[in-house]
Amino acid sequence: MAEGRAVIEQPDIPTDAHTPLEDGQPTQQRTIAQQKKQDNYLATERRAAGQESNRSRSTSRRDRRKRIQKGIQDGKYMKTASLEALEEADANGELAAMGPFERIGPDSTSMDGPVTMARARRGEIPVRGSNGQQPYYMTPEPQAGGGSALKDQEGLKLSLEANLEIEIELKASIRGDLTISLL
Numbered sequence: 001m002a003e004g005r006a007v008i009e010q011p012d013i014p015t016d017a018h019t020p021l022e023d024g025q026p027t028q029q030r031t032i033a034q035q036k037k038q039d040n041y042l043a044t045e046r047r048a049a050g051q052e053s054n055r056s057r058s059t060s061r062r063d064r065r066k067r068i069q070k071g072i073q074d075g076k077y078m079k080t081a082s083l084e085a086l087e088e089a090d091a092n093g094e095l096a097a098m099g100p101f102e103r104i105g106p107d108s109t110s111m112d113g114p115v116t117m118a119r120a121r122r123g124e125i126p127v128r129g130s131n132g133q134q135p136y137y138m139t140p141e142p143q144a145g146g147g148s149a150l151k152d153q154e155g156l157k158l159s160l161e162a163n164l165e166i167e168i169e170l171k172a173s174i175r176g177d178l179t180i181s182l183l
Contacts, residue, residue: 013038016047033126034136040096064090071113097131119168 011034016027019068026042068086071077077086089095098120120127123140 011038013041013136017042033128033130036130037132037136037171039136040093040100040130044093045134061087093131095135096129097134098127098129 009031013034014031015036016029019027026038026115029038064087065083068077068083068090072079072081072086086095088173098117106141116128122136123138126136127134127138
């Protein structure tokens with residue numbers, strides 16, 4: 001865990017959602033993001049338990065379609081994405097979850113999404129999005145004890161776990177020796 005993490009509150013949304021206060025309402029979260037996650041978690045549970053409001057499925061589907069079409073017009077989703085696929089992802093809560101490629105834009109900001117997702121996976125920053133199924137902070141996966149000699153060395157490293165064609169452009173001013181190893 002990162003240093004200073006002990007002072008940051010780690011909410012337990014499923015527990016807090018079922019711990020009523022004196023007035024019978026669920027626990028109020030500290031931040032807006034935490035509250036949205038809890039509200040979506042409770043709504044998902046109500047749907048799963050069959051306690052859905054008296055809105056018909058067609059009304060929900062119509063509202064979802066309008067919301068997605070507005071997102072396409074606003075540039076939130078690609079215009080080439082199929083409406084049916086976006087509707088299914090929205091129904092499953094995947095559009096509210098944090099993803100690695102949320103905001104691909106110009107070259108200056110194209111890596112913001114993947115870098116942010118990687119930092120969230122390492123537990124450095126909170127997980128964005130209002131999906132109640134995602135934790136507020138992810139706990140980083142422990143590294144395997146037996147690593148290769150290359151992983152133990154300092155410096156720039158690139159490891160690939162799939163057969164991909166990759167072109168890398170590296171611009172650097174190097175003073176001293178340069179060793180490149182391809183495994």
